[in-house]
Amino acid sequence: MRRGLTEVLHSIHLHDNAPCRNFFASVITVRANSRHYHKPKQKKSFLCFRWGRSADNVVRSYKYTPLTFLPLTLFEQFQRAANVYYLLIMVLQCVPAISSLPWYITIIPLISILSLRGLKDLSNDMVRLHSKRVFSFSVVQFSSVLCLSFQLKKWKDVCVGDVLRIHKDQVFPADLLLLCSSEPHSLCYVETADIDGETNLKYRQALSATHDELTSNPSEEALSAFDGVVRCEEPNNRLYSFRGQLQWLGEGLLLDSEHILLRGTVLRNTAFAYGLAIYTGADTKILRNSGKVKLKRTQMEKVFNKVVMGVSGWRQADKPAQARNTSLNEELGQVGYLLSDKTGTLTQNRLLVRQCCIAGEIYGNNSSFFYRLLN
Numbered sequence: 001m002r003r004g005l006t007e008v009l010h011s012i013h014l015h016d017n018a019p020c021r022n023f024f025a026s027v028i029t030v031r032a033n034s035r036h037y038h039k040p041k042q043k044k045s046f047l048c049f050r051w052g053r054s055a056d057n058v059v060r061s062y063k064y065t066p067l068t069f070l071p072l073t074l075f076e077q078f079q080r081a082a083n084v085y086y087l088l089i090m091v092l093q094c095v096p097a098i099s100s101l102p103w104y105i106t107i108i109p110l111i112s113i114l115s116l117r118g119l120k121d122l123s124n125d126m127v128r129l130h131s132k133r134v135f136s137f138s139v140v141q142f143s144s145v146l147c148l149s150f151q152l153k154k155w156k157d158v159c160v161g162d163v164l165r166i167h168k169d170q171v172f173p174a175d176l177l178l179l180c181s182s183e184p185h186s187l188c189y190v191e192t193a194d195i196d197g198e199t200n201l202k203y204r205q206a207l208s209a210t211h212d213e214l215t216s217n218p219s220e221e222a223l224s225a226f227d228g229v230v231r232c233e234e235p236n237n238r239l240y241s242f243r244g245q246l247q248w249l250g251e252g253l254l255l256d257s258e259h260i261l262l263r264g265t266v267l268r269n270t271a272f273a274y275g276l277a278i279y280t281g282a283d284t285k286i287l288r289n290s291g292k293v294k295l296k297r298t299q300m301e302k303v304f305n306k307v308v309m310g311v312s313g314w315r316q317a318d319k320p321a322q323a324r325n326t327s328l329n330e331e332l333g334q335v336g337y338l339l340s341d342k343t344g345t346l347t348q349n350r351l352l353v354r355q356c357c358i359a360g361e362i363y364g365n366n367s368s369f370f371y372r373l374l375n
Contacts, residue, residue: 176275
């Protein structure tokens, strides 16, 4: 299948934009070492308005902002029927004809509960924000066209089209096109445990054209002056597929997933590797597979909502869940299934010696019968 696809790709000439657009559903253009081309196209936002095409390399996994915290937390709080019930009681207490207590007596417990729950959710969100800031402020080396050398910059400053130098045991800050490495034939080995859970190393290899040209006379000036143009598919969540073309030195070189270094993988057993940033931030494949932070409710909370709303009976659910924040404490300890991918851990392997022949003498059961057969 791969060979057939390669033959089809080789039969298509992608020397201009029109055929490339016909082959891909949509196409993006990445120019190496050309920040003035990509910076104006970065996504920007103001309130609920967003514009731009390529994402910056800042990861935003938090749920709240200073403007959205109050409306979002109130919306989440009133998903609980008990809070709605106390709100209705408070409204009724504001009517003098039917009020039996001052209105402020009922509002104090409600505000206290809403405030405590809101502070807890804000604390969880701050933990997520801090964990992502650690990566956003990590340092990486990227090429500078003006200085014709590599400089240290933070992850959040990485832009599409930057040429990065990654050293051994460093995490790739973006989805990169491998240009060359310290290994023969520009091989490099990566660990993908954070993506697929596998600890065995996988190899990636650069194109022979970039390997020959950039390693024949290796220098920071040559990599800083690299001016290749990549035309590839729009950002997507397909981890194991990539289609594109590198146009460089008058040639059109086909690209696939074997040439791509994904964000979140770790460089192993390789002194250094150079890569061209193709997708950054929210456009990377690993973040395209990450879901949004959602409101989580326990089974007890759902049942309690039904009780408050007047539904009679009690339905106990025994569904296991994985708790990722403090809203799911009641679900901890529920184990319903045990999964294993190794049959040896669930079965017993026993080897029983039946018969053997030593120096013409047969030992074991029915030795006389087998001895007659041998003679």
